[in-house]
Amino acid sequence: MKVFFDSNVVLDVLLNRQEFIADSMASLKLSELHVVKGFISVVSITDIFYLLKKNLKDFQKAIEKMQILFEIVNIGKADGKIAFEALNSGWKDFEDAVQYSVAKKLHVKYIITRNKKDFLNSDITVLSPTEFIELMKN
Numbered sequence: 001m002k003v004f005f006d007s008n009v010v011l012d013v014l015l016n017r018q019e020f021i022a023d024s025m026a027s028l029k030l031s032e033l034h035v036v037k038g039f040i041s042v043v044s045i046t047d048i049f050y051l052l053k054k055n056l057k058d059f060q061k062a063i064e065k066m067q068i069l070f071e072i073v074n075i076g077k078a079d080g081k082i083a084f085e086a087l088n089s090g091w092k093d094f095e096d097a098v099q100y101s102v103a104k105k106l107h108v109k110y111i112i113t114r115n116k117k118d119f120l121n122s123d124i125t126v127l128s129p130t131e132f133i134e135l136m137k138n
Helices: 007-014 021-032 042-056 059-072 080-087 094-106 129-137
Strands: 002-005 037-041 074-076 110-112 125-127
Touching: 002 007, 002 021, 002 094, 007 021, 007 042, 007 059, 021 037, 021 059, 021 129, 037 042, 037 094, 042 059, 042 074, 042 094, 074 094, 080 094, 094 110, 110 129, 125 129
Parallel strands: 002 037, 002 110, 037 074, 110 125
Antiparallel strands: none
């Protein structure tokens, strides 16, 4: 099963956000263990790296964390067609529209995010990390 991880789930783990790390880490762990095939968008990579470097204040450590991430998730491509679809989707947030368009192109079963409201227009089932973990237990 393919799933798409929104950037906030990845950042919870990489930045050790205590309030959210347990379920976000458990979600990503399912990708690491190949229980699911996890994806992030290529457009998320620069944002994730920027926030890692800014918060860690250590360029090399940010690179190391990104290398680990790349071993855990697959990268979903974005191209002109994806950008055009996102731009004309009617979504108010272009970045979320791009994320959704990449997820749609990948034919994922779930989008995993802590900000479900960002994907209200999604016809892909959107779950929080907590909901995803509970679903996978059954």
